[in-house]
Amino acid sequence: MKSGSGNVARGAPQQVRIIGGQWKRTPLPVPSGEGLRPTPDRVRETLFNWLGQDLGGMRCLDAFAGSGALGFEAASRGAARVLMVEHAARAVRQLRANQDKLGADQIEIVQADARRLITTLPPGAFDVVFLDPPFASGWMNDLLAPAARLLAPGGVIYAESDIALEDDALAVLDLACLRRAKAGAVHYHLLESIPKT
Numbered sequence: 001m002k003s004g005s006g007n008v009a010r011g012a013p014q015q016v017r018i019i020g021g022q023w024k025r026t027p028l029p030v031p032s033g034e035g036l037r038p039t040p041d042r043v044r045e046t047l048f049n050w051l052g053q054d055l056g057g058m059r060c061l062d063a064f065a066g067s068g069a070l071g072f073e074a075a076s077r078g079a080a081r082v083l084m085v086e087h088a089a090r091a092v093r094q095l096r097a098n099q100d101k102l103g104a105d106q107i108e109i110v111q112a113d114a115r116r117l118i119t120t121l122p123p124g125a126f127d128v129v130f131l132d133p134p135f136a137s138g139w140m141n142d143l144l145a146p147a148a149r150l151l152a153p154g155g156v157i158y159a160e161s162d163i164a165l166e167d168d169a170l171a172v173l174d175l176a177c178l179r180r181a182k183a184g185a186v187h188y189h190l191l192e193s194i195p196k197t
C-alpha cells in the first residue's frame with residue numbers, strides 16, 4: 001500500500017519480509033521518501049490464504065508495485081510470471097536490486113504509469129491482478145474495468161483501498177466480491193468477473 005504523502009508513513013518499515021514460499025523470511029529493502037507504505041504482513045497473509053499458498057503457474061500483474069511486497073510474495077509462491085509496474089524511478093531501482101538479489105527471472109519490472117499501461121495490455125493475460133494504487137488517490141473506480149479486462153477465465157483482482165467497494169457498483173462493472181476484510185484504515189477485497197449469460 002502506498003500513502004498519499006511524499007514521505008514514508010510514520011512507523012512504516014524500511015524493509016518488507018517475504019512471508020511464504022521459497023524466499024520465506026527474506027528481508028527486502030524499501031526506499032525512503034517515495035511515499036511507500038507496504039501492504040502489512042497480516043493483510044498479505046490473509047490475501048495469500050484467500051489465493052492459496054501455491055500460485056504455481058499463475059501469471060500476475062502488480063500494477064502499482066511500490067515496494068514490490070505483493071509481486072515478490074507471488075513469485076516466492078510459484079507464480080510463473082509477475083509483471084511489476086511502478087512509476088517512481090527510485091522505487092524501480094530498488095525493485096530491480098531486490099529482483100537481482102533473489103535471482104527472480106520470472107519477474108519483469110516496467111517503469112510506467114500503471115493507469116495508462118493497463119489499458120494497453122492484452123485481454124486475458126493474467127490470473128491475478130494486484131491493484132494497490134496510492135492510498136486515498138480516488139483512482140480505484142477507474143482502474144477496475146481495465147483490470148477486469150486483463151483477467152483470464154477464473155482470474156481474480158486484489159483491490160486495496162481507503163474505502164469499501166460496494167457490491168452494487170461492482171456489479172455494474174460485471175465484478176463480484178468473493179472476500180473482503182479491513183485492517184485499520186485499509187479495505188481489501190478479492191474480486192472476480194461475473195460470467196456473461
